[in-house]
Amino acid sequence: MTTAPPTTDPSPGAGSAPKPESSLTVVVAFLANLLVAVAKTVAAFLTGSASMVAESAHSWADTGNEVFLFVADKRGVKQRDADHPLGYGKETYVWSMFAAFGLFTVGAVVSIQHGISQLGAAEEAEDYLVNYVVLAVAFVLEGVSFTQALRQARGSARERQLPTLRFVLRSSNSTLRAVFAEDAAALVGLVIAFLGILLHQLTGSAVYDAVGSILVGVLLGVVALVLVDRNRRFLVGESPSDELESTVLARLLARPEIDRVTYLHTEFVGPGRLYLVAAVDMRGDDTEEHVAVALRRVERELEQHDAVEEAVLTLATPDEPSLQPRR
DSSP states (O other), X not given: OOOOOSOSOOSGGGGSOOOTHHHHHHHHHHHHHHHHHHHHHHHHHHHOOHHHHXXXXXXXXXXXXXXXXXHHHHHTTOOOOSSOTTOSTXXXXXXXXXXXXXXXXXXXXXXXXXXXXXXXXXXXXXXXXXXXXXXXXXXXXXXXXXXXXXXHHHHHHHHHTOOHHHHHHHOSOHHHHHHHHHHHHHHHHHXXXXXXXXXXXXXXXXXXXXXXXXXXXXXXXXHHHHHHHHHHHHHTOOOOXXXXXXXXHHHHHTSTTEEEEEEEEEEEEETTEEEEEEEEEESSOOOHHHHHHXXXXXXXXXXXXXXXXXXXXXXXXXXXXXXXOOO
C-alpha cells in the first residue's frame, strides 16, 4: 500500500466533490475586495499613507485573484473527455497557482517596495480620519467575505471531524483554501495598517507607516508561498492521507466480489477527485473471461461515486501479500 505525506484530506469525506458553495464564496470575496480596493485607493490618494498604499495593492491583488479562482472553480469541474481521460480537475490547481503568484508579485512586492521607499519620508498624512473610516469599512466587508469562507470551511471540517484550520491546510479544495487564506491575511493586514497609521499620527514619524506597509507585504508573501506550495503538491500528484487510503481499502474489501487487495494507489486529480488503481483477488474460480467482465463492472460501479474520477483494477498474483486497513 502506498504511503502518503500527512498533508491532504485525511478522511473519507475528503473525496466529496466541490460544492456550488465554493463559487458563492469566491463571488462574495470578489465583490468585497473590489469595493475595498476602490475605497483604499481613494484614501491612499487623499492621505499619502504608505500603509494605505500597501493595503490598496493588497486589495487589488485579491480582487484579481478572485477572477483566477472563479475560472479555476468552473474549469476544474468539466467532465473528462478523450483528450483528458482523468478530467480537468488539475486545472483548478493551475489557476489557483496563478492567483498565488499574483498575490505575491502585486500585493507583496508592491507593498514592500513602497514601504522601503517611504522609510525616509518625513511628511505626515493629510487626513487620518479618512484612513480610519476606510479601514473600518474594509474590516466589515472583509469580515463578511471571511465569514462566508469560514462557514464553508467549518461545515466541511465538521463532516471530516477535523479542526477547521487543519482541514483548510490539507483540503484538496484549492479555491476555498485561497479565499480563506486571503481574507484572513486581509483582516490581519488591516490591523497592521491601523497600527502603522496610528503610530504615525501619535509620533509624527512616517517610519511607522512605512514599516506597516513592509509588514503587510511580508504577510502577503508568506501567504502566497504557502498557497504556491500547496498547489504545487497537488499538481505533481499528491496522494491522499494514510487514513483516506485505508478507508478506500476497507470499502474495496467490503465488496462481495473482492476477496483481498494486494496493491492500492490513490492520487488526487482534482478537488475531491481520486484516481484509483488496485490489484485485487476476485472471489470464486470463474474463467478469465468472466473475471474480466466482473472487474470492468466493479470499476464502473466505483466510478459512480463522486470521489472517484477513474478506477483501474487488475488481478493480484497468489504470491502477493494482502493489504489490511489501518486501525
